[in-house]
Amino acid sequence: xxxxxxxxxxxxxxxxxxxRIRTRTGGLITxxxxxxxxxxxxxxxxxxxxxxxxxxxxxxxxxHLKLDLNMDITFPHVPCHLLNMDIMDSAGELQLDVLNKGWxxxxxxxxxxxxxxxxxxxxxxxxxxxxxxxDYCGPCYGARDQTKNDxxxxxxxxxxxxxxxxRDAYGEKQWAFFDGKDVxxxxxxxxxxxxxxHIEEGCRIKGMAKLxxxxxxxxxxxxxxxxxxxGHFHDASLYLASPSLNFNHIIHHLSFGKEVEDITGQGTSTxxxxxxxxxxxxxxxxxxxxxxxxxxPTRYEYLSGEKVETTQFTTTYHSxxxxxxxxxxxxxxxxxxxxxxSVYFYxxxxxxxxxxxxxxxxxxxxxxxxxxxxxxxxxxVGTVLDxxxxxxxxxxxxxxST
Amino acid sequence: xxxxxxxxxxxxxxxxxxxxxxxxxxxxxxxxxxxIFIAWSEFGNFFGGYxxxxxxxxxxxxxxxxxxxxxxxxxxxxxxxxxxxxxxxxRKLVREELKMESIPFFLPYGTVINERNKIATPGLxxxxxxxxxxxxxxxxxxxSGDDNQEFNGCHVFGTITVNxxxxxxxxxxxxxxxxxxxxxxxxxxxxxxxxxxFSFGDFYPYIDNPLDRIARITAESTxxxxxxxxxxxxxxxxxxxxxxxxxxxxxETEHEGPPQGLRVPAIIFSYSFEALTITISDExxxxxxxxxxxxxxxxxxxxxxxxxxxxxxxxxVLLLGPKWSLRYQxxxxxxxxxxx
Numbered sequence: 001x002x003x004x005x006x007x008x009x010x011x012x013x014x015x016x017x018x019x020r021i022r023t024r025t026g027g028l029i030t031x032x033x034x035x036x037x038x039x040x041x042x043x044x045x046x047x048x049x050x051x052x053x054x055x056x057x058x059x060x061x062x063x064h065l066k067l068d069l070n071m072d073i074t075f076p077h078v079p080c081h082l083l084n085m086d087i088m089d090s091a092g093e094l095q096l097d098v099l100n101k102g103w104x105x106x107x108x109x110x111x112x113x114x115x116x117x118x119x120x121x122x123x124x125x126x127x128x129x130x131x132x133x134x135d136y137c138g139p140c141y142g143a144r145d146q147t148k149n150d151x152x153x154x155x156x157x158x159x160x161x162x163x164x165x166x167r168d169a170y171g172e173k174q175w176a177f178f179d180g181k182d183v184x185x186x187x188x189x190x191x192x193x194x195x196x197x198h199i200e201e202g203c204r205i206k207g208m209a210k211l212x213x214x215x216x217x218x219x220x221x222x223x224x225x226x227x228x229x230x231g232h233f234h235d236a237s238l239y240l241a242s243p244s245l246n247f248n249h250i251i252h253h254l255s256f257g258k259e260v261e262d263i264t265g266q267g268t269s270t271x272x273x274x275x276x277x278x279x280x281x282x283x284x285x286x287x288x289x290x291x292x293x294x295x296x297p298t299r300y301e302y303l304s305g306e307k308v309e310t311t312q313f314t315t316t317y318h319s320x321x322x323x324x325x326x327x328x329x330x331x332x333x334x335x336x337x338x339x340x341x342s343v344y345f346y347x348x349x350x351x352x353x354x355x356x357x358x359x360x361x362x363x364x365x366x367x368x369x370x371x372x373x374x375x376x377x378x379x380x381v382g383t384v385l386d387x388x389x390x391x392x393x394x395x396x397x398x399x400x401s402t
Numbered sequence: 403x404x405x406x407x408x409x410x411x412x413x414x415x416x417x418x419x420x421x422x423x424x425x426x427x428x429x430x431x432x433x434x435x436x437x438i439f440i441a442w443s444e445f446g447n448f449f450g451g452y453x454x455x456x457x458x459x460x461x462x463x464x465x466x467x468x469x470x471x472x473x474x475x476x477x478x479x480x481x482x483x484x485x486x487x488x489x490x491x492x493r494k495l496v497r498e499e500l501k502m503e504s505i506p507f508f509l510p511y512g513t514v515i516n517e518r519n520k521i522a523t524p525g526l527x528x529x530x531x532x533x534x535x536x537x538x539x540x541x542x543x544x545x546s547g548d549d550n551q552e553f554n555g556c557h558v559f560g561t562i563t564v565n566x567x568x569x570x571x572x573x574x575x576x577x578x579x580x581x582x583x584x585x586x587x588x589x590x591x592x593x594x595x596x597x598x599x600f601s602f603g604d605f606y607p608y609i610d611n612p613l614d615r616i617a618r619i620t621a622e623s624t625x626x627x628x629x630x631x632x633x634x635x636x637x638x639x640x641x642x643x644x645x646x647x648x649x650x651x652x653x654e655t656e657h658e659g660p661p662q663g664l665r666v667p668a669i670i671f672s673y674s675f676e677a678l679t680i681t682i683s684d685e686x687x688x689x690x691x692x693x694x695x696x697x698x699x700x701x702x703x704x705x706x707x708x709x710x711x712x713x714x715x716x717x718x719v720l721l722l723g724p725k726w727s728l729r730y731q732x733x734x735x736x737x738x739x740x741x742x
Contacts, residue, residue, distance in 0.1 A: 040694065055457060057678075269459035276463060290490060292567045294677035296459050312459035314677050316566040318490045332498045336491025346489075350677045354457065373698040380701025 025389045033382040040374040047370075050361040051303060060297045060353035067211040067295070067311065067349075069218070072252040073204070075343075076112055076279075077245050080105040080203035081195065082222045082238060087209060089216030095209065096225050098218075103207030110200050136161070138185050143169035163191045167235075171224050176237030199242055204252075211256070213297075213349050220247070221342040236340045246284040247343050251276040256293075256347070257310030260300050269312040270298070278319075286323060290344040292316040297353040303360075312354070313347075426711070433707045437700055444696050451640075451686035460635065460679045464566045467633075467648070467675070470605040471500075471571075472559040475669070476507045476594035479556035481575055486562065488569025496571070500560040507555025513596055515617045559598075561605060566675055573669040591623045593669050600671065602633050602648035612652040620656075626667040628655045634676045640684035649680075 075083060083105070087095040099105065107115040137159040140146055143166070149157045160166045163186035170177040179195045180186030211218075222239030225232065239245050255271040278289060295313040302308075321327055324337025362370070475482060479502045486494035509515065558573070575591050600613035618627055631650040638645040650673075660666050687695070718726040 057457060269461045272459075272461040273463065292489070294675075296677045298459075314460045314462075314464070314679075316464045316675075318465070318492075318565055318567070320490065320492065332495055334493045334495065336493070352678065354459070354678075373702070374694065377694060377698035377701050380704060381697055 023386075023390060023393075025393065026386050029382050029386050029389070033378050037375055037378045040378065041371055044367060044370050044374060047361055048364075048367040051358055052361045053356050053358055056355045056357065058353050058355060060349075060351055067213050067256050068258070069209045069211050070253060070255045070257075071208070072206045073220075073254070073343075074108070074112075074202065074250040074252065075204075075220070075247060076108065076110075076202040076250070077248060078203055078220075078222060078239075079198045079201040079245075080107050080205075081198060082245075083203050083205065083220060084223060084225050084234060085205070085218060085220050086225050086232070087211060087216065087218040088232065089212050090214050091212060091216075093212060093216075094227060096227065098209055099205060099207070101209075103205055106204040106206070107198070108202035108204060110202070112202065114204075115201065138162070138165065140166060140169045141183065143173045143175060160185065163189050167224060171235055174233060174235075177223075177235050178237045178241055195238070199238075200244065211347070215346075215348045217344055217346045219342050219344045220249075221340055234340050234342075239341060240286075243285055245341075247287065247289055247341050248279040248284055249289070249343055250278075254345075255311075256295050256313060257298075258308055260308050260310050269314065270310055272313065273315060278317075280319075282328070284319075284341075286321055286341055288320055288322055288339050288342050288344065290318045290320075290346065292318070293345060293347045294350060295347055296350040299353065299355045301355065301357040303358045429707065429711050433704065436707075437703060440699060440703060441696060444692070444699065448686060448692045451684045454683050454685045456681045456683070457678045458681065459677055466563045467566045467602055468605065469562045469564055469571060469671075469673075470560075470599055470601045471562070472597075472599040473557075473573075474505065474507055474596040474598070475556045475558060475573060476554065476592045477556055477575070478554065479504050479558075481590075482556050482558065483574045484558060484572070485574060486564050486569060486571045488565050489567045490565050492565060494562070494564065496562050499562050500558055503557045505555045505557045507594070509596060509617050509619075510598065510615070513615050513617045515619060568674040569672075571671040571673070572664075574664065575666050575668075591667060592620070593625060593627060593667055594619045595627070595669060600629075602650065602673070603635075604646065606645075606647065609647065612650065618656070622658065624658050624660075624667050626657055626659065626661050626670070628657070628661060628670045628672065630654065630672045632674050632676060635679040637679065637681045638683070639681065 069087075083099060085098045085103075087098055109115055135154070137146075137149060137157050138161045140158065140160040144158050144160065146158050149159075160169055163180055163183065166180070166183050166185055167177050180192050183192075186192050209218075221234040221236065222245070223235035223237065225234050227233075251273045252275070253271055254273045257270065260270060273291070280287075293313045293315045295311045298310055298312045300308045300310065320335040322337070322339050322341060324335045326332075326334060482502065484496040484500055486492075486496055562571070564571070573593070573595075594617075596617040597613045598615060599607065599611070601609070601611045613629065613631075630653045633648045633650045636647050636649045638647065661668055661670060686692075715727055
């Protein structure tokens with residue numbers, strides 16, 4: 001292609017230097033444009049480095065995974081030896097007496113001060129009180145049939161050798177055991193005395209358990225739990241006989257998954273009940289407290305590539321007297337009757353999962369485009385400003401002023 | 403100070419060295435019109451903002467929620483009982499909270515009869531415009547005994563506070579549900595009804611809900627109606643205003659005979675609450691971002707137009723010759739030199 005041809009299609013035509021006019025105002029505008037451009041480019045750089053969280057909803061497919069329950073709760077008016085926790089789900093799976101499976105129990109005095117965190121079990125060690133008579137067969141007080149003991153061999157006899165055996169026998173019959181008073185095994189072991197000594201204490205419990213990812217409940221109730229075809233029961237006799245006891249509580253922590261750092265800016269709802277204190281003004285000795293939790297599986301995806309599977313939940317609170325009927329709180333409500341004084345946590349899984357994903361506010365290509373746009377915009381404004389000031393100066397002061 | 407001139411990146415050219423043409427003028431006018439249009443459009447976008455939807459899980463410890471209802475039932479009030487029963491085991495005698503007044507049963511104008519409401523999800527602006535809080539009026543005594551044949555209906559309306567757990571609100575012929583002494587004859591039962599309002603949370607009478615203004619008419623005394631609602635807490639935000647509402651999805655069934663667990667037909671509203679809360683908010687970019695964006699778009703457009711004009715001119719000159727040039731055509735007003 002000839003040089004003249006190339007020249008004819010040059011879209012970037014230049015003006016000869018000797019006919020171009022440069023002005024001081026133009027210089028000032030240029031410097032201002034440079035400063036503004038630098039500021040805008042810095043702003044774009046910070047925007048590039050800015051991290052945002054974008055939530056998305058998916059269907060939860062992790063049904064095979066277990067749910068971690070983490071709990072730290074204080075009952076200021078229920079002693080540790082009386083407190084029991086069971087977990088039941090809609091598939092029929094039962095976890096009874098969970099607190100004796102690796103959970104820590106901290107005894108508290110009536111003013112809430114820590115006594116100790118050792119596992120307190122009423123009674124002495126079995127070896128300390130073993131009866132002198134080797135042929136000893138402890139009575140079960142009618143809870144088990146011992147009428148044929150004389151006719152069978154020593155090994156086949158039905159005996160209740162320890163206080164615990166008598167309690168179990170009473171439980172099978174669903175009889176009230178109270179504090180074991182007048183039960184010779186319990187008197188001998190010191191069970192009765194110790195139970196009554198500790199009855200005014202409180203208890204703080206802490207631990208974790210695994211739950212199935214289906215609906216169910218976990219509950220704290222007084223006394224040993226029993227399960228049979230008629231249902232789930234607790235021997236609450238000692239609790240009911242002690243009017244000073246109640247299930248007022250402080251939830252220090254409750255979550256169904258790992259603790260995570262909030263990246264949404266709206267606060268996480270992984271442990272919304274933390275710090276909840278339930279201590280009504282009225283007598284709650286015969287009250288049942290309930291929390292209905294709807295659990296939403298949540299995944300947090302961090303910039304580092306780390307992914308944390310946890311859950312968030314939202315809760316509805318309810319309380320009722322176990323005698324049922326109306327109360328001063330709810331004058332138009334008839335509460336259902338039955339149950340036992342307790343704290344229930346009902347949980348239900350959501351089929352949806354929230355994914356909170358951390359990412360940069362913009363991509364590199366977006367950053368480059370914005371930089372070019374900023375530079376172009378500033379130059380365009382500079383050109384317009386320069387033209388306006390040049391023409392204004394020309395019209396006001398004539399040719400020589402610039 | 404003279405050194406400043408060397409920094410001038412916008413050098414000017416004396417007027418006599420610049421050639422102007424009428425076609426360039428037309429192009430400039432066209433460009434200005436486009437610039438005004440783009441600026442106007444961008445201002446509209448800026449002030450209009452954009453709708454951002456977020457979903458989260460509420461951290462609040464909830465206890466109760468309001469149900470706002472207003473309905474006509476084709477039965478005298480003395481035979482009607484309204485009961486709420488929920489998963490806590492509580493049974494609420496709603497008659498003590500609701501207002502019930504005898505009326506001649508009728509179908510208000512605009513009611514959808516025996517069909518689903520054609521309701522679209524209301525938009526943010528619509529909700530904010532209609533989110534005027536209301537409350538139900540007091541009960542009116544029409545001064546007529548229930549013996550008056552004209553007063554064959556019952557207006558049931560008011561606000562009920564229920565536990566925020568899964569439950570059922572039931573409208574049942576009186577005496578049948580609680581085994582009371584007085585029982586209405588089964589053949590006199592007619593559960594034809596009109597629902598004027600059924601909503602959850604704060605009462606905003608002007609916001610449309612799926613059950614508002616529908617009628618279900620039946621000639622059978624054994625027909626039961628069951629409405630299943632799933633409630634989603636929804637927060638609408640715009641320019642500092644916030645409206646906390648509850649939207650709900652609806653499915654309904656109608657069948658002959660009493661529902662399970664009851665001895666008589668009933669109108670049942672089953673409700674459950676979703677864990678996720680939707681937040682719909684009106685967002686807008688900051689004013690400075692808007693200014694930079696506007697300037698960038700306008701300058702880019704001017705630049706494109708300059709290029710388009712230059713390239714078109716070059717194409718015309720190359721293809722059709724210099725006399726077709728857009729830039730260097732002589733205008734009648736232009737001074738001619740001595741040699742021309």
